[in-house]
Amino acid sequence: MQPFLQLDGISKSFAGVHALVDVDLTVNSGEILCLMGENGSGKSTLIKIVSGVQPQDSGTIRVEGQDVRDATTAEMIRHGIQVIYQDLSLMPNLTVAENIAMARTIREGRRLVRWGEMRQIAQEAMDRIGAKIDPDATVGDLPVGLQQMVAICRAFTSDLRLLILDEPTASLNRTEIEHLLALVREMKDRGIAIIFITHKIDEVIDVADRVTCLRDGRNVGSLTGEELTYDRIVELMTGREVVPVPFVARIDPTQAPVLSVRNLTKRHNFADVTFDLYPGEILGIAGLLGSGRTEIAKALFGFSPADSGEIRIGGKVQPIRNVREAVAAGIAYVPENRLTEGLFLQKAVGDNLVSNVIDDLTGRGVLIDEDRKAAMVAEWIGALSIKVADPSAPVRSLSGGNQQRVVIGKWLTRRPKVLILNGPTVGVDIAAKAYIYEIVHNLAHEGAGVILISDEAPEIVNNSNRILLVRGGRVQRELETRQTSAQELHRMVAAS
């Protein structure tokens, strides 16, 4: 059978740096190809070339055996190739109907808007994938999961032959992910070719017909059928076997808790949250999106403070009414969305790293002591192995894993007593993950208390000694990690 898409010897370099080197890739109609690779391995460049955003330097692209040269985005869409970008590329200020239908009405060269027709196009696309979203809702008001459905519906307003999904599950909760995967399988059954990009290996095993892996811009191989196991995939991605190092807490039983929370309540967010966190501990918080896990973290960090309840730091009652008080009390928070909440993207790596301790860096008078700053930046870039040639490069130029190290490093400079990590490895590849875990384990061993919030059961089980199961804004259970397997935790969370 002739493959739907066939790439031969695709190469691309930017300013002399090879992003892709002689890459061959095929995908058949009715096949789900998972494209994997660490951050910076060339996946994004490959998508841009396939979707017509950028031309390749050399190599050929064939769609159904036909040579496609220097195609634009519009031409690729005419070939039936559509991309769901990680950022979804939606207009947050427009309605669901417009977001879905507009690409098509523009393509058809319409001049006037017929709202009824817009809604009808949107409704037809939604019916095709069984989505039920109010067509008149404003997209920016929808949860991310529904926004993604909108982006997928948009792809269905044209004759779809190949759908490329760029890390579609990164910001979805488990129910939404299951819905998405079911949808992808259904598309496959209809003969649509799928390229699915993800870092999550369990998803790959779940959904893939074939896995192809990029490393340093080269196609390093594919796995199919029986070969699709966790270990084989990890080995293909990293070129070696990565054995996760489980966290073993070293807690001094005589020590008082570093953080005590009693009956913390915030209307419409969470109720009666009570727990202790001891120095040297990593406390996992497991729960679905919308269970209250993020809201609890935000209250502890003073971002949206609780209405009632008591917080003690090192045994002393510490009201937390705003972020300043939380920071002064030694609490640090690494947010879910590092790009919008955690970093100054345009600013230098070094400036980001010291941004939390800038007051301590002023020398005589009000000016920043540049020598001390440079020393501190160098120390943390070394300690965190951040890959950057020049600390004055902007953070946005770094890969996802390195950006995440900068966010964590930014807080480590303050030597926090309590570190709250919310989804610390979202969008981070396996090798970078292992490194972040190591940093966090070390921080706990040095006596900090760590709270780890995560979607991924294996992540929590491998990196905590105690787990709070959160559901409906309340702490439902407290588990000893030693006695809980990832599967059990997964089940408990999913059942909630």
Next chain:
Amino acid sequence: MKLFQRSEFYLVVLIALICIFITSQNPNFLTLQNLYGVLRSASVNGIFAVGVLFVLILGGTPDVSFPAIAQVTQYVAVLALIAIGGGNIALAFAIAIVLGAVMGALNGIIIQIFRVTTIVVTIATFNLYFGMLYVLSRGDVLFEVPRPFHDFGGTLLFAREGANGAVYGLSLLPVLWLAVMIVGWFILRRTMLGRSIFAMGGDEVSAVRIGVNTFAVRLFVFSFVGALAGIAGIAHASLVLSAIPNSIVGVELEVIAAVVLGGASLFGGKGTVTGTMLGVLLFAILRNGLVLLNISSYWYDVTIGIAIILGMSANAWQQLRARRNQVNVAVEGEAP
């Protein structure tokens, strides 16, 4: 969207309160004669405001060059009509619209090519246009505008005689303003071009990806603003019956403020013609009220400042309240 969540609703309430207050102090406010006057004096800014609304929806920063464009087109059109010894008002509008559109298009081209923010580019073109007008006219004031301006500015609909014997009625300027608003509303709501403006204001990269021709849209928006500035320039000349090179410049902040108060976002992608109209009316009523209450016109700027702060606070407060009452988590066992 629920009524009380819209900024238009608060504006209507605010305008009603101000009207009630002014009327209680001076019943002359609520006479047809006075209200016609308010509409007439609001028209020039109202026409400008529709253009500013388009630029704000497109995103980025506001355009500030429109008064200079109005100034130039007004002067050129008056000169042209003087030169041919009369002509008619349609010719004046045609000259102003074409010239204004070309001057506006230059803004759009510079912004698109050099990717500079609108306010920076338009500060530059403001000075360029305004400066050139001064150089070429040597600051000469055209005190006498040709007949067609008098005719257009003087025509009154529903004319009747007032108590003091003076004839009053609805001027054509508010009618022109209404026509501009209808055109603006139609473009924004009912054309793909209008929706593309909103799309670019929402997320320009996404707009490119769904096939919006951003250059064409941007070029249209700035030409449209220029053309409206031309229309406003002619309307202004018909109102004051002279062409003075510096009689319009200086309104830019007031117009932008009215549009923002009307609910348009400075971050793009949001705004309505109705809200814009209410914002302009609010300021016109304030100005009129100060006259009726015998308060020095110096207080006008102060009240405008206060009105903007109040409007913004109402908006922010309403958003804050919405956020506070938002159900983030359906907490088990919590009373709704």
